[in-house]
Amino acid sequence: MTMSGSSTDSRPFLLLAHGAGGSTAANYGPVMDRLTSRYAVVGVDWPGAGGTPRATGPLDLDALADQLLLAADAAGARRFAVSGYSLGGAVALRLAARHPERVTSLVLTAPFARADTGLRLAARVWRGLAEAGEQDMLGRFLLAHALSPAALDAMTPQEVEAAVRETGTGAPAGTPEQVELVERLDVTADLARIGAPALVVSPADDSLVPPRLHRAVAAGIRGARLVEIPGGHLPFAEQPDRWATLLTGARE
Template structure:
């Protein structure tokens, strides 16, 4: 079955207009008795437009249905539209069959015929889009780190506290609406007083900072905890924030009641690189950041989107790219990645004394599952849950997110 097939009415596989016949079941486009040969993706684009003739089809929908959500440039879609028009004897000026909805998508505007061979589909009203829940109300405040750097933190929700150690690419003012983070903030705020903050060099915290070390990140967490006035609390660490959470828990065993780690690791890419290929990959990571952020070239930043959200849609990747650009400077992006690469908290793992839950995507492309397993082996009595996902950062739409939320709530409810 083609991607276009999946969107068609189950009763209709043949579409007719003027002297054209589009037979989806036989995968044929004919004009009279003449077969018109087109490439598969050109056929799928046409089938998608014809089957949705009552409305315009957005570019994002075409990318998702024809390319399966894989990233392709605008030029790929434009060339397929030109090929469709060429096959139909149409062009961008006449637009007799394919109308351009400028900046948004395309619509098939030919007059379809009903020849009695199949019941013509009735135009059903468009299903209403799923409403996006209102973001939780949050209070943003500022405190000073030990060296005077200004740190921004936010408190949302009510109930028992849950602190998230800061990780790369956050922005307190933007995260509550960004598709990358809004479900984290929303769902963690449902049952908890959720405390999160932007690490130095990122978001609403100071960007122009001198010190930029792993130990600074741990002391920044200490500063935020003191500013909020917490005594004992569970701690959440995501990605490299997991290592910060481990170090804090080892340093303050009397304060951390439970530790939750997701997509975390004990060793950064340089530390865990065991052969030349792994060392080259670690170096390439930094080069991509230098070139990509420095030139403001989305093609380079999309390499990170593909690693963090390989199963994300085109819209997810666009949101991730926007997040990258809004949260930090090109110079700080490189500084972050350099420091991440040298993280090593193996010794601190053995000093963690609280119950620990580790959740890790089974096919994580950014931090492979074996590093979550290593973390679980290093932390005494840690429990590891493998999530059915390829994503390093879980999206709100995938089933693994609900599993994550359920596991976390069960763990913290004890």
């Protein structure tokens, strides 16, 4: 668990929900200094990521939301904003729908309420490569889908190969279970239940979770604001300053 504050802290609380195949450090590390300057931050690593033991069966979305809520309780956070990235967006939505009295605002980055056919197909390949331990091919698959064409074209061949190795070998042990949850979760019915102010951040060149899915989330939440930013699925890699500015501007 990541925690930068306590119940006596004067900063408002921000809960962090990371994406599949990531961790709190991997997804939020590049912007953590900016976040902690504004918020008392609480984050949880899903099973098989960070220091959390790997699950022995399929993951449950409600259980992940409960883990995040328990971490907030442990920090003494009665009310809090929630940042959900990719899979973490669905966790954040489920938490806000079940506990509206505790959530002050939502910032959802590259979210989806339900995987469409294209995302399910991509997730099945992702999961299969992770399960098979095909680190080189996993790295190539994720790099091709997670970075924007502009970011990829700006890299030298040597940089691409180094990124492939880092991406493939750095995948958490719990990636298969996390990606399997991506394939089957559905929080569509939760969207209309969200009463907290919501900001949806949509990377324009996201080919893993396409912008049409981000827009569908924004359209389903009453009063949600949609902001498009350049880049692919990894704003912390391509647009860290812009992303941090949006995250720290969440309304209370």
